[in-house]
Amino acid sequence: MNSVTIPKATVARLPLYLHALEILAAEGTCTVSSEMLARRVNVNAAKVRKDLSFLGTHGVRGVGYDSSELGTRIREALGLTRDFGVVIVGIGNLGAALANYDGFGEQRFHIVGLYDADPGTIGSKVGDLVVRDVRHMPADIAENNVEIGIIATPAAVAQEVATQLEQCGVRSILNFAQTVLQVEQADVRRVDLSTELQILGYYLRHDQS
Amino acid sequence: MNSVTIPKATVARLPLYLHALEILAAEGTCTVSSEMLARRVNVNAAKVRKDLSFLGTHGVRGVGYDSSELGTRIREALGLTRDFGVVIVGIGNLGAALANYDGFGEQRFHIVGLYDADPGTIGSKVGDLVVRDVRHMPADIAENNVEIGIIATPAAVAQEVATQLEQCGVRSILNFAQTVLQVEQADVRRVDLSTELQILGYYLRHDQS
DNA sequence: TTCGGATTGTGAATTCGGTCACAATCCCCA
DNA sequence: TGGGGATTGTGACCGAATTCACAATCCGAA
DSSP: OOSSOOOHHHHHHHHHHHHHHHHHHHTTOOEEOHHHHHHHHTSOHHHHHHHHHTTTOOOBTTTBEEHHHHHHHHHHHHTTTSOEEEEEEOOSHHHHHHHHOOTTTTOSEEEEEEEESOTTTTTOEETTEEOEEGGGHHHHHHHHTEEEEEEOSOHHHHHHHHHHHHHTTOOEEEEOSSSOOOOSSOEEEEOOHHHHHHHHHHHHHSOOO | OOSSOOOHHHHHHHHHHHHHHHHHHHTTOOEEOHHHHHHHHTSOHHHHHHHHHTTTOOOBTTTBEEHHHHHHHHHHHHTTTSOEEEEEEOOSHHHHHHHHOOTTTTOSEEEEEEEESOTTTTTOEETTEEOEEGGGHHHHHHHHTEEEEEEOSOHHHHHHHHHHHHHTTOOEEEEOSSSOOOOSSOEEEEOOHHHHHHHHHHHHHSOOO
């Protein structure tokens, strides 16, 4: 839609700006400066301005950005103008925690399905959804127009689930399993506790962020 | 310790190489090529070699890397030659899930304390630890030589917890709360579901990974 | 109406990370 | 003993991301 492509690094920061902005707006701030945002997101003010410039945003020199308009612009850029269906596969401790996650706020991501393969888990209720047999997943996805899949299964089956998700047409995958997924086209983001800890471990000794 | 500083991007990949290596080793592979690792980690083979060259590693031309020696080298580089004490603050759904996380395998990260502020949660047992009042945290940290703190509290109190952790001498923080923490010196890594979903959302429309 | 302080937007410079290509080296086999 | 296939290590290039610095612009006050 939007003509210019936004650099990956910028895309990754837009949600942070948006969140900072929502907090400021809730506090009644109408105008924000790049400096103000920078402090809250822990980056350089020049970087904020350059990032925002990719949105074709127009702040006002000498004044700053209108916080509500800027919020709208960022939401548009991120595509947060419509709703997204999300499924979670693997309802163990982590999957259940993610299902209960309330951090979406007024966001547009809606969890519409929870799946597991364990008969002991299937049928149990998490939040206001009932865990269904993973074998129902393909049909459900097609029916509900699901676009994002979250994998919270054991590593051993994560790849299989990913392949299946992709076959169902899911193009975006958030992977919490300790595996690097091999996919055809899908966009995968990986979140792994043990990886993060190991990275932190390195910087414990080689200290200079 | 190790003379040369390793680029951040490389550090972030080392845990992936290590994990791939452990799987290969478990399968009985003694020698691995950069190409083999590259496939499993979804990166370029040249990048693998360049990354490993920072470790001063010596593979054997025409042959590859000795998988057990390479594993040792990576572990040394990451500092995984000793144990790390970890505490988790905020034992809600997510905190409890993290406490039960078994993905550490034979890793050296040991969760030695769980803390919460809610009287209803304090005293409950998660895994084989009992959740303690967060007010005991400073004393416990000093006593047990804790180096890493995981924050899984509501966003509203995350900053306060971070400040307290830092005052207790914790220099590494893994932040699951929806906030950007302001810290003095500590190294912070942030993991947030809603941010990840928003990034995925962007690429759903602007598709070309 | 003019001046000063504040803040944006952006070209230019710089740093960082990724990719390519190839010489150097090794093992194995004939 | 020599040659061929395989694979590493790395210099050179390329592109992305960050930072710098400053002209352009705006608001408000005198």
